[in-house]
Amino acid sequence: MTVQAPPAARAGQADPGRAGSGLAGTGALAKLAFRRDRIALPASVYVIVALVAGTAYTFKKLYPTAAGRAALAATGEGNPAFRFLYGRLDGSSLGSLTTWRYGMWAAIFGALMTIFVVVRHTRTDEEEGRLELVGSEVVGRDAALVAALLTAVGANVAIALLLSVALSFTGLPAVGSTALGLAIGASGLAFTGIAAVAAQLTASARAARGIALGVLGVAFVLRGIGDAAGAGGPSWLSWASPLAWIQFTRPFAAERWWVLCLPLAVFALGVAGAFLLAARRDLGAGLLPDRPGRPAAARLLSDPLGLAWRLQRGTLLGWAVGYACTFAACGAAAKGVGQLLGTSAALQREFTRLGGQAAITNAYLAALMLLAGLVAAGYATSTVLRLRAEETGGRAEPLLATAVGRIRWGLSHIAVAVVGTAVLLALAGLATGLGYGLRIGSAGPQAARMIGAAMAQLPASLVIAGVAVALVGLLPGACVAGAWTVLGAIVVIDLFGEVLQLSHWVLDISPFTHAPRLPGGTVSAAPLLWLCLAALAFSAVGLAALRRRDIG
């Protein structure tokens, strides 16, 4: 499709002799990129396709009647919080509801995948010096960027095609399915262009990802405000956001095909811009200067804990902002949740099951807290796994060659994980409580109640972190894959365990099964105590093993 853009952009430059040679080796590099991503990329594509197609399928089950669908659409369209989270609705057909519920979110996941792929194969390789090695082979100047673009374009085209087919298979109209598939794929292409530009701007891959993710965040908020604004509000803001272009394409409701040109234009402009910028900079350099730092260390940076905090504080800040915004919006949505769920008996059952209670608002809030706990477990896992990254990156070695023992080093990152997880959960509770409380006029009591409810998930989240510590100690080579697999399995058990009719024995494996469902449920100390002990035991095993094994 539009992969022709790079050479075209190149041709505009003054040096025609290099136009061809600039691309030498692209094929080999693209193959390498596909090979390096052969698991992550297909998995991401699968998850995104399955998410949307699965939603279409589930909605058919949950809302068998036109009246039920109309009621859901009316609630979704009527509540500003839902409009902020999911966007606007066009009609109440199954296709429209699917587009509303997961169309934009699939595009967000697609954008995340795209940003990581593009930056990984351009700036990360460059920063770590791999591109220098590759660049000394018979490889053109532009080959790496083109190869990265090919990889991202390939994945997004796959999403567009597979989604179109999968949606028609669920029984939705073929035209609308194609429109939704193309809209989501094209949105991924827009972020391919954005990520390609971001990768040229800074010398650090982390900062490049940050810029691209920042654009994604701004795009989400812009359309959130535009969509949430009622009549007379700044609803035009939505048009400025690639994430809203999916709903503007109006799949399943008088499709507007020309809207697809917008993301494609962003893609073309982004790619052209990236090549222009790349031609103006040196290998390894960014266009934005690296700010100089302190020539001497501050007092905080004088022990392993200070270092661990310094290395991880930026990440925690990002998570905290994400947590606060997401849960404030979700909390605000709690007021209308009774109405929304009232439209589907099946959905009501679903929330009651997840939240474990009959009172629907409490069930919804408790389900939110379960999610907060699961996602916080993901934060804790990634924070603990930093230990392994420090080790394989060769940075643990100079540290452990000083008077710092392995236990102290391990505990430093574990401490950041524990405190960070607690902070995130407290924030989730606070934001949910404020979001809900402000709308029903009781901010203080709701905030206090929800902080307690969120903190009740902390021991369960820490058990997952403890498992990660144990894996880092016992199975260093497999700990990254192992820890994420464990978390994935726990998520499946908690969210889908009863739907899949897993036995109680399996459900009991998840620490979250033993955490209280708050608000509304009862709290007993024993399970929380046991969870804390389990977290401690796993960590102790991991640290003991870390002390015994080879480093590096």
Add this chain to the structure above:
Amino acid sequence: MTNAIEVRALCKSFGRTRALDGLDLTVRTGEVHAFLGPNGAGKTTTIRILLGLLRKDGGEAGLLGGDPWRDAVRLHARLAYVPGDVTLWPSLTGGEIIDLLARLRGSRSVIDAKRKDALIERFALDPAKKARAYSKGNRQKVALIAALASDAELLLLDEPTAGLDPLMEATFRECVNEERHDGRTVLLSSHILAEAEALSDRVTIIRDGRAAETGTLAEMRHLTRTTVEAELAGPVSLDGLPGVHAVDIQGTRLHCEVDHAALNDLLARLTAAGVRDLVCRPPTLEELFLRHYSAERTGLGAPA
């Protein structure tokens, strides 16, 4: 304690690869000891065992009178280490990393700011730059300054000059010589022979996980030949002269290597032909090393 490092019959395997196969290494307190060997000979593995990062499979390893595995933390307060492949925290500046490593070593109060600043100036490092912006040579400088600014009694330097330019290499040599005068012990692993030659009191050559040779350079030269280069007045033939090797005659220019025992006979032959210019020099470690390895590698005698 007269020996800073005592290693006997040290063994370490990674899976089926035998990295160390009965290595012996003795570093006396106060000496600069060069630890020479080609890539993959086991230098870094030895140092990592001495640092307690790897666990030995067999043999003995003693460091500053302690057990490097069991007493790691206590011993580390008394040593400083420069890894062969220096990777730093990309978001920290060089200055921060130097301070951090000093504080982690436990010398928070004694970190000598003047010494640190002097070293930063001597090595021409910009300490306010983020580590991700440093070149390999600059990363190396950060680790070197952190080690040299410390008050550690033992320095473990794993190929410390890789990536440094010749000017900085000279600075590094000056620094190591100053350390020697201060009575610090240095273990310097290297495959750069001129470095070991210029700096070390004693040398251990490691090959395939064993010590192939150990001693002072003077002791090692007993085993070796003198290189002779001469400009002669007329033609000369060295045929039938025992103990002369690698003969290369270009017109009146002669280059050869000669065993110590045959030196007198060779000189007699040369003076008979008329000597205009003569250079006799001990073999560089380079030559010694080349002979050592290529001989054993190919299973043949000395190379031509």
